[in-house]
Amino acid sequence: MSRHSILLIISGSIAAYKSLDLIRRLKEQGVEVRCILTKGGEQFITPLSVAALSGQPVYGDLFSLKDEVEMGHIRLSREADLIVVAPASADLIAKMAAGMADDLATAMLLASDKKILVAPAMNTQMWQHPATQRNLRQIAKDGAIVIEPGEGMLACGETGAGRMAEVETILVAIKKHLPAFRAK
Numbered sequence: 707m708s709r710h711s712i713l714l715i716i717s718g719s720i721a722a723y724k725s726l727d728l729i730r731r732l733k734e735q736g737v738e739v740r741c742i743l744t745k746g747g748e749q750f751i752t753p754l755s756v757a758a759l760s761g762q763p764v765y766g767d768l769f770s771l772k773d774e775v776e777m778g779h780i781r782l783s784r785e786a787d788l789i790v791v792a793p794a795s796a797d798l799i800a801k802m803a804a805g806m807a808d809d810l811a812t813a814m815l816l817a818s819d820k821k822i823l824v825a826p827a828m829n830t831q832m833w834q835h836p837a838t839q840r841n842l843r844q845i846a847k848d849g850a851i852v853i854e855p856g857e858g859m860l861a862c863g864e865t866g867a868g869r870m871a872e873v874e875t876i877l878v879a880i881k882k883h884l885p886a887f888r889a890k
């Protein structure tokens with residue numbers, strides 16, 4: 707796998723630290739990684755770590771005059787081969803299911819013509835809540851590919867389903883869904 711471009715959305719979950727390893731692993735394999743950090747995501751990891759690991763500017767502001775002169779939210783999607791949301795918070799999944807577009811991540815997802823992989827990460831009760839399960843069914847119906855979370859010890863101290871899939875599992879899903887090599 708080389709010279710592909712992935713747009714990674716990191717949302718507000720305690721599992722956001724794992725996305726740093728995902729970036730590192732993708733870069734090791736020659737994949738260009740651009741990142742959008744949501745307002746929630748920024749509470750868990752810093753734009754500086756994401757920028758340093760990805761070697762790219764980090765995007766977060768829908769109303770950035772600099773980026774939006776070039777319609778940044780649309781350009782980001784068009785220039786990517788694949789979009790990955792990891793971790794995907796319950797909140798972001800709900801917004802996707804509702805077709806909301808009130809921040810850069812959701813506006814870009816709604817304006818996207820690319821395949822979207824979603825790796826949910828949340829507390830077991832959030833995961834099992836009928837609203838979350840309904841939203842997941844909706845986004846899958848709309849074409850998103852959901853990478854099922856695993857079970858185990860969660861950051862909140864509880865044990866159960868909702869733990870984000872391992873980075874290795876996300877990498878396997880990414881490789882499966884990346885289109886053929888695109889020369890640059």
Ligand SMILES: Cc1cc2nc3c(=O)[nH]c(=O)nc-3n(C[C@H](O)[C@H](O)[C@H](O)COP(=O)(O)O)c2cc1C
Pocket residue numbers: 717718719720721744745746747794795796797798827828829832
């Ligand atoms: C310590 C802490 C951990 C959290 N972990 C998660 C989580 O793993 N998954 C999740 O869906 N929400 C989690 N939340 C709640 C989200 O951060 C919150 O819903 C936030 O608004 C999501 O922002 P986003 O839309 O940018 O993802 C957590 C909140 C706190 C304070």
